[in-house]
Amino acid sequence: MAPSEDVAVVDEELIQQALHEGQEGGAPLSVMVSEATSLRLSFKTIKSIANLSGFEKLTTLCLDNNVIDKIANIGHLVNLKWLDLSFNNISVIEGLENLTQLMDISLYNNKISEIQGLDACKDLQCLSIGNNDVKSLDICHYLRKFKKLHLVNLEGNPVCDETEYKMQLLAFLPSIKYMDYALIQPSDVANAREQYQDELQEAEENEAVEAEKAKRDAAAAELTTTLEKANLSVIQTIFDDFFKEDSEHHKLQHLPTINEHVDTLRNSIDQLSEGLKITGLQLQESKDLEITKFEDALNKLRGQAAATSVKLIEDFNMEKKRVLNTIEMDGGPPQNATPLLAKLDALYDKLMDLEMQQVQQFEELQDQFYEVYGNLKAQCGDLTTAYFKNLQEAEENYYSNVTGLANELLEKAGKEDLPEGLPEEAKNLLVDRDALLASISASHDVHVTKGFNAESQMEEKEKNRFKEIIDNYTEDSSKRNRSRIMEMFQFVKASKEEIENILEEDAVEEDEYDDL
Numbered sequence: 070m071a072p073s074e075d076v077a078v079v080d081e082e083l084i085q086q087a088l089h090e091g092q093e094g095g096a097p098l099s100v101m102v103s104e105a106t107s108l109r110l111s112f113k114t115i116k117s118i119a120n121l122s123g124f125e126k127l128t129t130l131c132l133d134n135n136v137i138d139k140i141a142n143i144g145h146l147v148n149l150k151w152l153d154l155s156f157n158n159i160s161v162i163e164g165l166e167n168l169t170q171l172m173d174i175s176l177y178n179n180k181i182s183e184i185q186g187l188d189a190c191k192d193l194q195c196l197s198i199g200n201n202d203v204k205s206l207d208i209c210h211y212l213r214k215f216k217k218l219h220l221v222n223l224e225g226n227p228v229c230d231e232t233e234y235k236m237q238l239l240a241f242l243p244s245i246k247y248m249d250y251a252l253i254q255p256s257d258v259a260n261a262r263e264q265y266q267d268e269l270q271e272a273e274e275n276e277a278v279e280a281e282k283a284k285r286d287a288a289a290a291e292l293t294t295t296l297e298k299a300n301l302s303v304i305q306t307i308f309d310d311f312f313k314e315d316s317e318h319h320k321l322q323h324l325p326t327i328n329e330h331v332d333t334l335r336n337s338i339d340q341l342s343e344g345l346k347i348t349g350l351q352l353q354e355s356k357d358l359e360i361t362k363f364e365d366a367l368n369k370l371r372g373q374a375a376a377t378s379v380k381l382i383e384d385f386n387m388e389k390k391r392v393l394n395t396i397e398m399d400g401g402p403p404q405n406a407t408p409l410l411a412k413l414d415a416l417y418d419k420l421m422d423l424e425m426q427q428v429q430q431f432e433e434l435q436d437q438f439y440e441v442y443g444n445l446k447a448q449c450g451d452l453t454t455a456y457f458k459n460l461q462e463a464e465e466n467y468y469s470n471v472t473g474l475a476n477e478l479l480e481k482a483g484k485e486d487l488p489e490g491l492p493e494e495a496k497n498l499l500v501d502r503d504a505l506l507a508s509i510s511a512s513h514d515v516h517v518t519k520g521f522n523a524e525s526q527m528e529e530k531e532k533n534r535f536k537e538i539i540d541n542y543t544e545d546s547s548k549r550n551r552s553r554i555m556e557m558f559q560f561v562k563a564s565k566e567e568i569e570n571i572l573e574e575d576a577v578e579e580d581e582y583d584d585l
Contacts, residue, residue, distance in 0.1 A: 076116040076136060083113060084120070099123070110135070111153075118142045132157070133175070140164040154179070155197065162186035176201065177222065184208045193218055199249070200225035206234065209241040213272065219246040240265040241272065296346070299353035300449070300530050303523045304342035307460070308335055310519045317512035321471065323494035324478065330470045337463040345456045349449065356445050360538075363438040367431065371549075374427045378420055382560065385416050389564065396571065409568050417561045424553055431546055439539065446535050450528065457524040464520065468513040475505050 077083060081098065087110055088101045107129040108121075115135040119142050121127075129151045130143070137157040143149070144167040152168070155177035163186045165171065171190040175197040182202040187193060193215045203226040212218060221242065228234055229249070238248060239261035246253055262269060296302045311334075312318050321327060389409055395401035481487050482499040498505050 075114050077114045079110065079115055079118065079120045081120075083110065084108075107131075121146065143168070165190060172217075178225075184211055187215070191215070191217075195220040197222040198226070199223055202226065203228045206231055206237055209237045210272065212238075213241045213243070213276075217244055218242060219244045221245065221248050222250065224249040236261045236264055240269060295350070299349050300527055300534065301346055301349045303527055304346055307342065307520070307523055308338045310523065311464075311516045314519075315512050315515045317508045317515070320494070320498060320508055321512060323492050323498065324471075324474060325488060325491065325495065327471060327474060330467055330474065333470070334463055334467040337466070338460065341456055341459050341463065345452065348452055352445055352449050352452070356442060359438060359442050359445065363434065366434055370427065370430055370434065374423055378423060381416060381419055381423075385412060385564075388412065389568070393571070403571050406568050406571050410565065413561060413564055413568070417557065420557045421554075424550065424557070428546070428550055435542060435546075442535070442538070446531060449531055453524065453527050453531075457520055460520050461517065464513070464516045467516075468509070471509050471512075472506065475509055479505070 084102070085098055087108055088098070088105060102123040104126060105124055106126050108124060108127055109129075109131040111131050112134045115132065115137055118132065118137060118140070121130075121142060122145065124146060126148060127146050128148055130146065130149055131153040133153045133155040135157055137154065137159060140154065140159060140162065141164050143152075144164060147167055148170060149168050150170055151173045152171060153175045155175040157179050159176060159179040160181060162176065162181060162184065165174075165186055166189050169189050170192060172192050173195040174187075174190070174193070175195075177197045178200040179198075180202060181198060182204065184198065184203060187196075194217050196212070196215075196218060197220075199222045203223060206228060208223075208228065212221065221238065223229055223234075223238075235248070239245060239253065239258050245258065293302065293305065296305060312331075322331075392405055392409055396403055396405060478487070478495075478499055479502050482496075487496070487499070498508075
């Protein structure tokens with residue numbers, strides 16, 4: 070490693086030198102950075118990766134033969150395909166989570182003992198990690214996930230001394246073509262896979278299980294997103310929420326057959342939630358459709374108004390150009406420009422009328438949209454109210470059933486007729502009738518409160534979303550209206566100044582002539 074005083078920093082000067090190498094002329098550095106697809110900073114004694122902001126188009130980055138000890142500050146280079154970090158002091162593969170397009174990475178001659186941190190690099194094709202400190206053959210299972218990986222160099226690692234190193238690598242890497250600088254023969258791959266066919270079969274079965282789990286997780290995540298958008302996420306957690314903070318249930322669960330009543334409650338909630346989901350998602354589709362229809366109508370309205378405005382302005386500009394040409398080119402009298410001022414004022418009035426008409430039409434469209442969307446919102450509210458009313462009934466039934474179970478057990482306890490093998494915890498609950506019934510009542514109160522809070526949260530969220538939609542459209546319309554009026558004002562002002570300047574020049578010439 071170079072002495073500390075010789076360690077370089079990635080600064081503007083270093084970047085400028087690298088970008089100008091082999092190029093004539095000199096574009097501004099900011100332009101070169103933003104357009105660069107390749108950057109080579111090899112043999113610069115760089116200690117830390119830094120100051121690479123702006124290189125968003127970079128596909129190739131060479132930082133080999135430096136003294137870098139940590140992969141950092143390159144996560145924004147999302148278009149990177151080739152990364153060379155060979156001959157450095159790196160001990161951990163990290164910082165590559167965003168580099169999903171990376172295809173070729175060289176970490177040759179570093180201090181790496183474990184191959185990891187490459188999970189996001191699904192398109193990885195070439196991995197050079199020779200002359201490091203990798204010891205375990207577990208790398209075969211890790212590298213197997215990279216289905217496009219056809220070149221691997223591990224030469225110079227302790228793992229290469231393992232007897233089964235080559236055969237395992239050939240067996241487990243499905244696309245391997247080159248290993249440790251050598252072209253792989255298909256017969257070697259076939260022999261290796263035959264030798265490890267049991268292990269491969271197990272690996273494939275595990276991968277199938279993982280793939281199915283990933284598929285389920287993706288579907289669950291998609292459903293969660295869909296339900297959240299429709300303000301229905303409560304149905305995924307409401308049953309668990311009932312019991313999550315119900316400390317009394319932890320005691321009551323020892324009562325015999327209580328789980329049957331819990332399952333009955335779960336089934337009731339599941340049925341109610343499924344009904345809410347089906348109808349709620351249908352209403353969300355209707356909401357989305359109304360938003361699309363409103364925005365389409367709005368864009369059409371604005372497009373027609375814009376086209377009319379552009380035509381009016383173009384007509385005036387053509388007339389202005391014609392008049393000014395007769396004055397400047399044909400020697401016509403400057404007073405011919407005077408009528409343009411009146412036409413300009415008339416144009417401004419037309420443009421303002423058009424803008425006010427558009428604002429009025431927007432408000433009419435908006436009112437229609439709010440009425441239809443508001444009706445859908447009201448339907449969602451009715452649906453929510455009915456859901457939680459039925460949920461409350463299901464909870465009341467559960468409360469009644471558990472209370473009935475407790476009374477039945479208390480009666481049997483009084484007659485010393487309790488079932489054999491009753492858990493000690495259940496017997497303790499049946500010692501004090503009032504305490505047991507109070508515990509059941511407290512558990513019921515928790516469930517009722519959870520349901521009430523969930524309903525309030527849904528209603529509040531629905532109200533806030535509706536308000537957000539209204540506010541966003543209103544604010545957008547107001548900003549656009551102010552911007553349009555300012556554009557019209559600036560146009561009229563500039564045109565009027567141009568015309569008045571011609572008239573003033575003519576007036577000055579007449580005064581000078583009179584003075585003569």
